[in-house]
Amino acid sequence: MTAARPPSPQPAGVLPGLWPWCPDAPLVVPVDGRVRIPRKLRQQVSEEDLQPAFILELDRLRFGVLRDGAPVEPAQPKIGHGPPMFPLAGVRVAEPGTLRGRDKPFEFRPHDADGIRVQEVACTNGPAVWLRSMHDWFVTTTAPQQLAQEIERRRRRVARLGGFAANEVWQRAPSLRETGPDGPRPGRGRDTPDYPPSLTHGVWQPMTALPVSEPSAGIDAEPPGPPSELPYPERLRDYEIVLRSSGPPLRLTVTARRLLLSQDPVLGEPSVVTEPPVPPSAATVPLAALHVVRAGRLTGMSPRLAQRWFTQDARSEIRLDRVDGPALWLWGPMTEWLICTPDAADLAADIRLRQWVSMRYPISSDLGPERRTWYDLPMTRPVDTGEGRTLPPPPAYAPASPTVVPPGAWQPLD
Amino acid sequence: MDPNLLGSMPLAAGSSNLAPFVPIAALVVLGIVGRVVVRSRKGHNTRVRPGDLAERYRAAGVHYTSPPGGFGTPTGQPLDHVEGIRHGVRFTAFRRTEQTGFTFHVNDPNNSMGERNFTSIVRVSIPLAQAVPPLRITERTDKERDSYRAFVSDVNAGAVATGILEFDDRFLVRCSDLGFVRRIMGPELAGWLRGHHRTTAYTDVSGPLSGIEFAENTLSVEQCGHLEPDLVFPALDFLVEMLSKVPPELVPPREAAAPPAQGAP
Numbered sequence: 001m002t003a004a005r006p007p008s009p010q011p012a013g014v015l016p017g018l019w020p021w022c023p024d025a026p027l028v029v030p031v032d033g034r035v036r037i038p039r040k041l042r043q044q045v046s047e048e049d050l051q052p053a054f055i056l057e058l059d060r061l062r063f064g065v066l067r068d069g070a071p072v073e074p075a076q077p078k079i080g081h082g083p084p085m086f087p088l089a090g091v092r093v094a095e096p097g098t099l100r101g102r103d104k105p106f107e108f109r110p111h112d113a114d115g116i117r118v119q120e121v122a123c124t125n126g127p128a129v130w131l132r133s134m135h136d137w138f139v140t141t142t143a144p145q146q147l148a149q150e151i152e153r154r155r156r157r158v159a160r161l162g163g164f165a166a167n168e169v170w171q172r173a174p175s176l177r178e179t180g181p182d183g184p185r186p187g188r189g190r191d192t193p194d195y196p197p198s199l200t201h202g203v204w205q206p207m208t209a210l211p212v213s214e215p216s217a218g219i220d221a222e223p224p225g226p227p228s229e230l231p232y233p234e235r236l237r238d239y240e241i242v243l244r245s246s247g248p249p250l251r252l253t254v255t256a257r258r259l260l261l262s263q264d265p266v267l268g269e270p271s272v273v274t275e276p277p278v279p280p281s282a283a284t285v286p287l288a289a290l291h292v293v294r295a296g297r298l299t300g301m302s303p304r305l306a307q308r309w310f311t312q313d314a315r316s317e318i319r320l321d322r323v324d325g326p327a328l329w330l331w332g333p334m335t336e337w338l339i340c341t342p343d344a345a346d347l348a349a350d351i352r353l354r355q356w357v358s359m360r361y362p363i364s365s366d367l368g369p370e371r372r373t374w375y376d377l378p379m380t381r382p383v384d385t386g387e388g389r390t391l392p393p394p395p396a397y398a399p400a401s402p403t404v405v406p407p408g409a410w411q412p413l414d
Numbered sequence: 415m416d417p418n419l420l421g422s423m424p425l426a427a428g429s430s431n432l433a434p435f436v437p438i439a440a441l442v443v444l445g446i447v448g449r450v451v452v453r454s455r456k457g458h459n460t461r462v463r464p465g466d467l468a469e470r471y472r473a474a475g476v477h478y479t480s481p482p483g484g485f486g487t488p489t490g491q492p493l494d495h496v497e498g499i500r501h502g503v504r505f506t507a508f509r510r511t512e513q514t515g516f517t518f519h520v521n522d523p524n525n526s527m528g529e530r531n532f533t534s535i536v537r538v539s540i541p542l543a544q545a546v547p548p549l550r551i552t553e554r555t556d557k558e559r560d561s562y563r564a565f566v567s568d569v570n571a572g573a574v575a576t577g578i579l580e581f582d583d584r585f586l587v588r589c590s591d592l593g594f595v596r597r598i599m600g601p602e603l604a605g606w607l608r609g610h611h612r613t614t615a616y617t618d619v620s621g622p623l624s625g626i627e628f629a630e631n632t633l634s635v636e637q638c639g640h641l642e643p644d645l646v647f648p649a650l651d652f653l654v655e656m657l658s659k660v661p662p663e664l665v666p667p668r669e670a671a672a673p674p675a676q677g678a679p
Contacts, residue, residue, distance in 0.1 A: 365571035389579045
């Protein structure tokens with residue numbers, strides 16, 4: 001099984017990407033392993049093009065798939081299933097060390113998800129980070145102390161501010177959060193072993209952990225109030241904007257209910273009662289799943305800096321270039337897009353208006369963009385107040401500024 | 415019988431012998447009375463005689479028609495119907511049956527094919543002043559109660575959001591004419607529907623009912639049961655009250671009610 005593993009396009013274990021210049025950006029560590037491709041996508045993409053990777057986000061971690069060094073978007077999970085991610089709040093141990101003396105790799109299956117997914121991760125002898133939640137995970141990396149330090153920093157941020165599925169985790173295992181002298185801090189949990197139970201003694205040699213730096217602050221802003229007059233959704237016109245890109249042309253499509261990024265035109269019938277299916281070649285986010293829609297200005301951008309990822313079918317590349325000038329920052333619990341466009345301020349105002357319309361006139365289907373989002377991400381549910389139903393405020397763990405650009409490069413316009 | 419003979423009978427001794435049987439006799443009497451009561455109530459619910467219904471409707475000034483040969487009428491066809499004027503509004507109501515299931519007799523050698531189950535449905539309609547596009551108001555299927563049905567078959571899809579959030583949380587409005595929905599579904603009608611105690615009876619479509627329905631020139635509701643005044647008149651009152659919440663151009667002119675029949679109880 002190990003011999004059939006394809007050669008890795010990238011050396012496993014390096015810490016590429018924006019980190020550490022953008023400390024809160026997703027941190028991607030390519031690892032060895034096998035990728036499973038659904039039968040219907042096997043004609044379009046081969047296993048040799050894909051590589052498993054450990055992806056650490058601000059409040060969660062996952063094993064995802066890379067293509068040409070860019071992550072492939074995970075498929076939408078089935079109803080009742082969580083996304084193929086693990087909350088940092090549920091991590092008990094993140095310990096650097098060295099794996100030695102094993103005659104075969106330590107293999108584990110990280111997530112059971114739909115679409116293109118990591119079938120198996122293999123950890124060979126060498127430096128690694130031991131992650132324990134319910135099971136043992138090992139991430140082979142050349143810089144285990146730095147990776148464990150970064151995981152610990154983000155765990156502290158989650159303990160202070162919350163994060164993805166954190167309340168659910170703490171409700172089931174309260175010992176995973178403790179009260180320290182400077183506020184809440186991550187707990188080790190009860191009955192957490194000091195040594196990986198899946199390994200025999202002497203195989204795992206722990207390293208000294210580096211001191212942990214201060215976690216970043218959360219957002220401190222109220223959502224903008226409701227507009228004076230809300231139009232009916234059938235009065236809203238869907239449109240698309242062609243973004244300037246160093247790669248293939250990229251289109252941002254704005255409908256009454258969602259945003260789409262794609263290389264091909266995807267503008268379809270307006271979605272008032274039902275919604276046309278989203279093509280798999282497009283990256284999309286429902287407006288109900290966005291907490292922060294803000295216009296700002298970027299300065300000091302490197303010309304080669306870009307946010308890159310592939311859509312669910314691992315075929316279409318989405319490349320959002322970072323250039324100096326106006327930009328639109330979109331952040332939600334599962335999404336962060338930073339779109340550089342000259343009319344960012346108008347676009348932000350229009351998207352905020354459409355968020356209110358989408359909240360007031362949701363599609364009736366339980367699988368529609370609004371109700372499915374409210375079901376899957378309860379923090380996005382509208383809030384009933386004395387003045388009526390309003391959009392929810394951004395959660396405290398939302399970043400204060402875009403995570404995909406260096407600190408200080410973003411100046412909000414409003 | 416000679417009354418003197420009674421005085422000579424050993425009553426005291428006899429009463430003492432019968433004393434243990436008194437509670438048993440009381441229980442037997444109670445059982446007979448209860449059986450009679452249950453049978454009478456059961457017959458009241460399940461057996462509706464056309465002659466009785468005609469009498470009851472005639473007392474209210476409503477004409478009742480029961481076509482002969484109700485048994486064997488094709489599913490969905492009107493069986494018996496009434497028409498008349500109430501609160502100044504002309505109305506019609508009819509009963510039909512729908513097949514709602516099938517019972518298999520696996521262990522019965524005499525009836526191995528099983529039998530179809532039918533449900534009796536009463537539809538009450540009042541006219542509108544002008545033709546309207548088809549519009550149905552039903553209740554959302556609760557995903558907490560029936561998650562498989564709500565999610566897998568997506569039973570709640572295809573409705574127009576009215577923008578009245580508390581109403582949309584509970585109800586679905588299905589209509590292909592958005593302009594008509596915007597014209598008719600105002601806060602007044604939505605609030606009245608939410609607050610009325612009979613709305614759920616007419617909008618719960620987990621069975622064979624079709625909800626509150628605007629179609630062509632009529633406004634209708636459906637309910638399971640027989641064509642009895644106890645079922646027809648509350649539905650009619652509901653429709654008439656609802657008519658006061660729709661735009662005035664849809665309301666027909668009031669008519670004078672026919673006088674009740676003479677000699678009616």
